[in-house]
Amino acid sequence: MxxxxxxxxxxxxxxxxxxxxxxxxxxxxxxxxxxxxxxxxxxxxxxxxxxxxxLFEASAELEQRSVAALEAAPATASTLDLVAAALDAVVDVIGHDREFARKRHAVIMANPGLRERELIKLADLSAVVADGLRRRGIEEVEAGLAAEAGSAVYRVAFQRWADAADGLDLHEAIRQSFAQLRSLTAAG
Structure with missing residues (x-):
């Protein structure tokens, strides 16, 4: 060897x-x-x-890229647009290999300890995004709510992408999920 x-x-x-x-x-x-x-x-x-x-080696890179995307976003970007930019940076890291993502997801879902770790990693990423939003001057509650909404959008979009039989792109799944979230909040 x-x-x-x-x-x-x-x-x-x-x-x-x-x-x-x-x-x-x-x-x-x-x-x-x-x-x-x-x-x-x-x-x-x-x-x-x-x-x-x-299964979790990319966590630090995801956080770093999310912060960099927040810092690089235009000053005029809305709070949700900032979160979308952070998620786009995440997708740039993980969204290229659907088969790997499917396998990884299946392994994690089959093991309670790994599911817990995945939730912790997602919570950590959400906290990093919320901190980045606050550094951009967004109020505490709005930053936390937007980061958590982004986490939910990511989880829903990821599942749609992983399950898709067609050529759905993860970036597009995230855009669609954000659009659905925006329509839900506009209707309510």
């Missing part, structure tokens, strides 16, 4: 997801993942802190 083989991170991710789906998350050991990927367990730990991080 080559120590420094290129692409080890991707192979480890793919092997882990396949094994989690075949055997279940709890029944899959790091050694199993490394063996399937053709690397050593030490190589696994160079890429991931533990076997959960295969």
């Amino acid at each position: 080559g120590r420094w083989e290129p692409g080890a991170g991707g192979r480890l991710r793919e092997a882990a997801l396949d094994l989690y789906l075949e055997r279940g998350f709890e029944q899959t050991m790091v050694a199993d993942i490394a063996e399937r990927a053709g690397v050593t367990a030490r190589t696994f730990f160079r890429h991931f802190a533990d076997k959960r991080e295969v």
Whole structure:
């Protein structure tokens, strides 16, 4: 097994997801993942802190890109437009590989501990967005409400995208979900 083989991170991710789906998350050991990927367990730990991080490794990048999108948005953008910009930045990271997203989602939904961690990561992202909104001068309650609404929009849009049999783009699913939210608030 080559120590420094290129692409080890991707192979480890793919092997882990396949094994989690075949055997279940709890029944899959790091050694199993490394063996399937053709690397050593030490190589696994160079890429991931533990076997959960295969599923959650992009969290810090999502937060950083969301903040950058908020900071780069025009000063005239509405609060919901700012949240939409932050979500677009998230989609730029995760919205390119629907099959990976489907597999990841299936693994997470099959394990209560992973579902809890996913909710925590989404709550963390929402808090980061709310903080970014406040830094732009948006009042505390409005910032929190908008960030939480954005989180709900993301979850609904992600599920539509992951389940879609057609070529629905995640950016478009988010735009459609925001439009539905806006129509709900205008009607109510």
